[in-house]
Amino acid sequence: MAAEKSTVKPRRLDWVYATLPVNIALGPVGTFVQLYLLQLNGVQAGTVYVAAAVTAFNAVSIPAAIIWGFATDRLRKRKLVIVVSYAVTTVFLFSFFFSDSNSGIIFVYSLVSFISAASATPLNLLIMESEQKSRWASGFARLSLVSSVGATIGYVLCSVWVQFLPVIWLVIPFGVLSLVSVAMSIVLVQEPPYTFEREVVVMQRPSFLQRLVAFPLFFLNIPRPSDFRRLFKGIRNELTSYVPLLYLSIILFYLGSGVFNTSFVPALSDHSLTESEVYAVSVAALVAQILAFRYAGRYIANRSLVGVAVQTLLLRGGAYALLGVASLLVPGVLFTIPALIFYPLSSGIAYGIYYTASNTMIFDSVKGSHHGSSLGVYSAVVGVSTTFGSFASGLTSHYLGFDFSFVIAGGLLVAAAFITATLSREKSSEQKSA
Numbered sequence: 001m002a003a004e005k006s007t008v009k010p011r012r013l014d015w016v017y018a019t020l021p022v023n024i025a026l027g028p029v030g031t032f033v034q035l036y037l038l039q040l041n042g043v044q045a046g047t048v049y050v051a052a053a054v055t056a057f058n059a060v061s062i063p064a065a066i067i068w069g070f071a072t073d074r075l076r077k078r079k080l081v082i083v084v085s086y087a088v089t090t091v092f093l094f095s096f097f098f099s100d101s102n103s104g105i106i107f108v109y110s111l112v113s114f115i116s117a118a119s120a121t122p123l124n125l126l127i128m129e130s131e132q133k134s135r136w137a138s139g140f141a142r143l144s145l146v147s148s149v150g151a152t153i154g155y156v157l158c159s160v161w162v163q164f165l166p167v168i169w170l171v172i173p174f175g176v177l178s179l180v181s182v183a184m185s186i187v188l189v190q191e192p193p194y195t196f197e198r199e200v201v202v203m204q205r206p207s208f209l210q211r212l213v214a215f216p217l218f219f220l221n222i223p224r225p226s227d228f229r230r231l232f233k234g235i236r237n238e239l240t241s242y243v244p245l246l247y248l249s250i251i252l253f254y255l256g257s258g259v260f261n262t263s264f265v266p267a268l269s270d271h272s273l274t275e276s277e278v279y280a281v282s283v284a285a286l287v288a289q290i291l292a293f294r295y296a297g298r299y300i301a302n303r304s305l306v307g308v309a310v311q312t313l314l315l316r317g318g319a320y321a322l323l324g325v326a327s328l329l330v331p332g333v334l335f336t337i338p339a340l341i342f343y344p345l346s347s348g349i350a351y352g353i354y355y356t357a358s359n360t361m362i363f364d365s366v367k368g369s370h371h372g373s374s375l376g377v378y379s380a381v382v383g384v385s386t387t388f389g390s391f392a393s394g395l396t397s398h399y400l401g402f403d404f405s406f407v408i409a410g411g412l413l414v415a416a417a418f419i420t421a422t423l424s425r426e427k428s429s430e431q432k433s434a
Helices: 002-006 014-026 029-075 078-098 102-116 120-130 133-161 167-188 199-203 205-214 225-236 242-270 275-300 305-329 332-365 371-400 402-421 425-430
Strands: none
Touching: 014 078, 014 133, 014 167, 029 078, 029 102, 029 120, 029 133, 029 167, 029 242, 029 275, 029 371, 078 102, 078 120, 078 167, 120 133, 120 199, 120 205, 133 167, 133 205, 133 275, 199 205, 205 332, 225 242, 225 371, 242 275, 242 305, 242 332, 242 371, 242 402, 275 305, 275 332, 305 332, 305 402, 371 402
């Protein structure tokens, strides 16, 4: 009897590592698209095409989140959705090799946006459906770590690759890595013994936070105009203004982030940084972001979430504005120095901590009978704000310069900080990280 017990092995999350190769491929694919468009068109004209590509990517992600969310509930086949997602992603990544026009590149990038959204929810649900509840938090932590490490490895790979080979040839390792994830998923991923509805993700903080980190759009249902009116109608009343003001600050956050992130790679290229150096700057930010997510929980513990959000919004906004000043005053490759200082601060440390704090606040706000519609409104404003920020970035950077775009982005985040600071003290004192 004892011998029989000793042969029983505890359940493990080995299948999570099937996501590593595809994360290595997808992590740097956005920078790849931007560099390729800049290479084809030059910085001046290329900046407009970069903005168009990022805008299209963000716009497509909204219907993709809706479609794949409902498909996940209808199919109830986690392995099938994951394998198909990775397989079609492989096809689209290789398709870049045959897309040598601006419209073709933007179209394929949009397809990547659509199909890459498919696996986000099934991966989260699979952890909850195949592991004991006591191990959910560690499962989500491992999935998040594998994703972050994969993206970092991808940027390092690209930084080395482009020193010796053309940028467009990056699609070869991208496609091969995605194909490896297909094979690993077929072998390692098993259909769970039972399935959950997507709503269960909203009920547990670890699953909710991980789901938004993986893909920040999550629609339990399609929001209606009345949902927006219900959510924002209490903005003028001090007793009911907390949630609409929180959402308003998040709108400004994603607007500013969209403006900055869309222009950053073209700005680096405009300062004569090589493609390898552009990837290296991103590596520094990703490492800082991994550390920020790793220790964010400890930092916000027993602190006001509102206070943490204000601090990190000011840090991120200030770093954006200082990069704008540096873009104007620092010539050529010397811009690498402020980029390596302020970009990891803004997109690494400030982002990781703010994202953890703000999503915890959102988690608390979507509880109750209207959690589905509230989450739908949140996802809609995030998607639309990011898309509009990317679109505006192309116009401001092309006509007014990168320095102006960065300062505008920083100003939007500072405005978000001031709005966040007005949230009621009663509510902020209740909303502290456990």
